[in-house]
């Protein structure tokens with residue numbers, strides 16, 4: 001059984017990236033099997049509860065008010081509407097409902113609403129996750145007291161490359177929010193984005209930051225950049241798909257007990273690449289037609305791929321039966337098309 005380490009050295013992580021592809025995948029899959037059922041993938045659903053008009057300048061993000069991406073802005077969604085979408089997601093088999101708002105950080109006037117959302121979604125019997133930007137201690141405590149299970153706040157990239165991507169908040173700001181979330185007793189969802197023009201050394205740096213936190217994030221989303229027209233990264237060059245798989249594999253080895261999530265960018269991956277990602281140790285996906293604001297493979301296509309690969313969604317037995325039936329019939333009629341499930345916690349990469 002691999003042990004949990006928080007003292008990874010750069011040379012060790014570089015050596016993992018330098019392994020032959022087959023050796024790396026074998027190692028990652030071996031670690032994966034020591035800690036997880038290799039044929040189960042956790043499924044989350046994401047709902048954008050407040051879209052666009054964000055004051056931050058994250059270079060990849062269509063929700064920044066600084067870039068003209070044609071994204072339609074939406075105000076904070078009513079609590080009842082969020083709960084209705086959570087109910088639909090639950091009926092579709094999602095076990096965790098993630099709520100994302102494009103904010104620098106929640107304002108005092110917002111806190112009552114989001115606390116109410118957490119309480120009501122939680123009362124449906126679902127795990128809850130939010131991504132609302134930076135949190136101070138009192139905000140983190142208020143969300144924890146409401147019952148919020150996970151908070152998403154990504155590091156995005158290495159400390160060295162970070163300034164090329166975001167200037168409106170510092171790396172330390174992000175680490176401070178993560179510490180506030182931990183201190184409040186919530187689980188952490190934290191990862192990054194690759195394919196933003198960074199070097200492999202930056203992918204090494206990002207994964208080292210995550211793995212050397214005093215406690216590994218329970219959930220580690222690895223996003224592939226979705227190039228959105230109007231953002232500064234709209235013309236970024238393609239990342240070698242095998243390098244993306246390598247990043248997943250190294251994340252799995254460094255953080256053996258964390259759920260490694262295949263997140264934004266999955267729409268542009270073919271079935272073979274997604275299968276390789278699962279082999280490399282990815283064991284969580286967002287399920288739905290879009291991730292916050294970027295396209296996500298249609299839900300039934302995901303279920304068909306799971307079936308072809310012999311993968312079962314990790315969830316409650318009753319929902320599992322429904323999903324099996326749906327995959328067999330080729331439809332997911334009970335999946336709410338209007339549930340803006342998606343995710344990407346990278347808009348919310350906040």
Ligand code: SF4
Pocket residue numbers: 054055056057058061062063064101102103104133346347348349350
């Ligand atoms: S990633 Fe988050 S913080 Fe950054 S611009 Fe987008 S919504 Fe705002």
